Amino acid sequence: MMRLSRTTKVVVLTGAGISAESGIRTFRESGGLWENHKVEDVATWSGFEKDPALVWKFYRQRWEDSNSTKPNAAHYALVEMEHYYAQHFSLVTQNVDGLHSAAGSKNPLEMHGNLNSCFCTTCRAKFKLHDTDPDIAIPLCPKCGAYLRPDIVWFGEIPYFLSEIEHSLKKCDVFIIIGTSGLVYPAAGFVMTAKLMGAKTIAINLEAPDNLSFIDEFHQGKSGEVLPALVKEWTAP
Ligand SMILES: [Zn+2]
Structure with missing residues (x-):
């Protein structure tokens, strides 16, 4: 085992699985529908143009849902890692629920935005x-009177922090x-970039990821169970 x-x-890159363990549902679980909405109606700019009230209702509900969930052991293990590795540690997340910050992570790069943020169109x-x-x-x-929109990176939009992440x-x-x-690019490509540049790659997931050929070490299971044990080993004196 590695030290x-x-x-x-x-x-570290986290995805929907770590939030799912806190009870956050994702659209993938329900056959392309998200709380009975088509993804193109609630997660694209054209959907917002067509019916901004519906889109706002959807995201306000998701924000309220995320407020009633709590970080789990995996989120806290990542805070421990941040303390241990200090400036040598970067946390990137595809999640928009703010659970990393709620757990105490200082500066997660939220590449798909955050449910508690919005900006003027x-x-x-x-x-x-x-x-x-x-x-x-x-x-x-409040400044110019135009519609605000959720600060969420929708389909067809460019994720945040790509150059920092790269x-x-x-x-x-x-x-x-x-x-x-x-499965989801550009995050899927991150594994390839890291591997090709000589990094060791580790995956923790319920199922084997699709890019397993680029993974040196795969740990199958719940991140809230697997990660705290691994962090203990990695940071053992
Ligand atoms: Zn404005």
């Missing part, structure tokens, strides 16, 4: 959803993916 020193450069100013009036169907920009993948020693099937 990692404090100066090992570690990048005209002047781009950013706001927190908890500062908007929940009784207004489509929140308006940079840290190129210089990391270990890349760990947790709770992601490996």
Whole structure:
């Protein structure tokens, strides 16, 4: 079993699986429907243009759902890793529920946005959803009056932090993916980048990821059970 020193450069990518263990549902579980909505109606710009009130109702509900969930043992194990590896540690997440921050992670790179964030469709100013009036169907920009939209990266939009992520993948020693099937690009490509640049790659997931040929070490199981044990080994004195 591997022991990692404090100066090992570690990048972690988390996906829907780690949130699912806290009770957050994902659209993949329900055959392409998301709480009975088609993905193109609630997760694209054209869906928002067609019916912004419906899209806001959907995301406000998801935000409320995420507020009633709690981080699990895997989220807390990642906070421990952040303390141990300090500036050598980067956490990237595909999740928008804010559970990493709720657990205490300092600076998760939320590549698909965050449910508690929104921005103006005209002047781009950013706001927190908890500062908007929940009784207004489509929140308006306090600065210019235009519609606010959820700060979520929708299909057809470019994920955040791609250049920072690419940079840290190129210089990391270990890349760990947790709770992601490996199906969704660009995240799926991160594994290849890290591997080709010489990093050791580790996956923790309920099922074997699709890009298993790029994974050096695969741990099958719940991340809330597998990860805390691994962190103990990696950081053992
Ligand atoms: Zn504005």
